[in-house]
Amino acid sequence: xxxxxxxxxxxDDQQEMEDKVISPEKAxxxxxxxRYPNLGAKPGGSDLLRKRxxxxxxxxxxxxxxxxxxxxxxxxxxxxxxxxxxxxxGHIPTPQDLPQRKTSIVASKxxx
Amino acid sequence: MxxxxxxxxxxxxxxxGAIDDDVAEADIISTVEFNHTGELLATGxxxxxxxxxxxxxxxxxxxxxxxxxxxxxxxxxHEPEFDYLKSLEIEEKINKIRWLPQKNAAQFLLxxxxxxxxxxxxxxxxxxxxxxxxxxEDGRYKDPNTITSLRVPVLIPMDLMVEASxxxxxxxxxxxxxxxxxxxxxxxTYLSADDLRINLWNLEITDRSFNxxxxxxxxxxxxxxxITAAEFHPHQCNTFVYSSSKGTIRLCDMRASALCxxxxxxxxxxxxxxxxxxxxxxxxxxxxxxxSHNGRYMMTRDYLSVKIWDLNMENRPVExxxxxxxxxxKLCSLYENDCIFDKFECCWNGNDSVVMTGSYNNFFRMFDRxxxxxxxxxxxxxxxxxxxxxxxxxxxAGGKRKKDEISVDSLDFNKKILHTAWxxxxxxxxxxxxxxxxxxxxxxx
Numbered sequence: 111x112x113x114x115x116x117x118x119x120x121x122d123d124q125q126e127m128e129d130k131v132i133s134p135e136k137a138x139x140x141x142x143x144x145r146y147p148n149l150g151a152k153p154g155g156s157d158l159l160r161k162r163x164x165x166x167x168x169x170x171x172x173x174x175x176x177x178x179x180x181x182x183x184x185x186x187x188x189x190x191x192x193x194x195x196x197x198x199x200g201h202i203p204t205p206q207d208l209p210q211r212k213t214s215i216v217a218s219k220x221x222x
Numbered sequence: 223m224x225x226x227x228x229x230x231x232x233x234x235x236x237x238x239g240a241i242d243d244d245v246a247e248a249d250i251i252s253t254v255e256f257n258h259t260g261e262l263l264a265t266g267x268x269x270x271x272x273x274x275x276x277x278x279x280x281x282x283x284x285x286x287x288x289x290x291x292x293x294x295x296x297x298x299x300h301e302p303e304f305d306y307l308k309s310l311e312i313e314e315k316i317n318k319i320r321w322l323p324q325k326n327a328a329q330f331l332l333x334x335x336x337x338x339x340x341x342x343x344x345x346x347x348x349x350x351x352x353x354x355x356x357x358x359e360d361g362r363y364k365d366p367n368t369i370t371s372l373r374v375p376v377l378i379p380m381d382l383m384v385e386a387s388x389x390x391x392x393x394x395x396x397x398x399x400x401x402x403x404x405x406x407x408x409x410x411t412y413l414s415a416d417d418l419r420i421n422l423w424n425l426e427i428t429d430r431s432f433n434x435x436x437x438x439x440x441x442x443x444x445x446x447x448x449i450t451a452a453e454f455h456p457h458q459c460n461t462f463v464y465s466s467s468k469g470t471i472r473l474c475d476m477r478a479s480a481l482c483x484x485x486x487x488x489x490x491x492x493x494x495x496x497x498x499x500x501x502x503x504x505x506x507x508x509x510x511x512x513x514s515h516n517g518r519y520m521m522t523r524d525y526l527s528v529k530i531w532d533l534n535m536e537n538r539p540v541e542x543x544x545x546x547x548x549x550x551x552k553l554c555s556l557y558e559n560d561c562i563f564d565k566f567e568c569c570w571n572g573n574d575s576v577v578m579t580g581s582y583n584n585f586f587r588m589f590d591r592x593x594x595x596x597x598x599x600x601x602x603x604x605x606x607x608x609x610x611x612x613x614x615x616x617x618x619a620g621g622k623r624k625k626d627e628i629s630v631d632s633l634d635f636n637k638k639i640l641h642t643a644w645x646x647x648x649x650x651x652x653x654x655x656x657x658x659x660x661x662x663x664x665x666x667x
Contacts, residue, residue, distance in 0.1 A: 134551035135499040141554040142500060149500075159445050159467070163398055163417055174309075218271040219240040219249050220659055221296040 239658035257321040260645040266316025270300040297386040341390035415452035469506030509565035548619040580639025
């Protein structure tokens, strides 16, 4: 049995080496998939685009917050998925993790 | 391009901005643009401010001719706003500035953030009236009974004052984030593009806008690509192009129909399916598209290369220039630190013979199309002695590193040059690092 596993590993290594010779891109892809096994198959797909469309900090919304709290009471929160696997918009901000609001406007240093 | 006999030798001219390493987010430069004569150079930053520099021409007949750009005007273009309905902050960051061609004494420019475009008038005042009959010099009204004679007020010279005033505000037309604005050659209209839609405006009318491209799918789950940049053709007022996150460019003709969802031309380079990887689509996303000045070509910038397209040939670019191919074996870490999503811009020189774009480590690249040569230069404080010639830089991709080379692993990916601009007529370039603006000049100007 251990022989079989070893064999598979060697052929994988060989494939990886071949890929590296053929394409550094594919080698990088293998690296990424090794670090984030939950990564979806469609990289440029709707998940990535929707994350892009939603750019901008989300602020504390008491409605969202209380709805999320109510949902949490019924079922357990799933373990926080790696950022790369899910759209960040799913996270409800709590008062603790809000970014500070901006300070007052000052003249540009380019004009100084 | 550095070399003997008539080749370009780039020299340091000026640097604007603070020296300290601690960069305030508001000071991050987000756009750089020369006006149509090159006399004015505008910058926009993340803090919503615009700074305009004006070229002071020293004696042009002198051999060591140096033109200096000094501050002409600065103003707060956009302020942070809050969308209460979506609980989202609207950044004041200036995404793009585009100048209008000059028609009278005043200068006009369009500046935009994610949601709102503004038309700014920049005008000079160098005279003021003196000698009113009914008012004192300090503005107080005189007692009419004390006035015994009449005089004509005169205009007397005063210190130059440059005033910027918002003349139009084009708001509430974009659900998604505006990435481009482009003034039409008809000088009456302009377009604004966001991730999914492009709108056509008349410069005089702010309460109405025509939607000319809409790629939003009925079901957002089916979304596969977004609009990344758009530009009007420099001479044909009916033609514009827009690029996508999938590496395609569509050319549209507004005479064909009111809604230009159907393209007239589709520019796409076929891809070898066996080379496809997880990163293929991401690195093919076009971050900038620019027509050549002569209107016959267009240039696109994707993550690793610059491509030049002949408008008459849709199936492949006529030229491909590698900006930093050595990054192909670093894509995994560039994806993890989000650098793979950096949006680099590109620009043409005045006669379309050279193109320029930025890279990391404060490097920028120039590709001479005619001479088929390219050079890597660096914008840094170390090379900022007056008229100091910039030495070409070289990145070592692997193997033995030569003396003056820098290895890929030593590159600073936080020092990115995303925005560059080329004077429309002369060999003067403006290169923006994170918070500094460098101006370089060709030695033999």
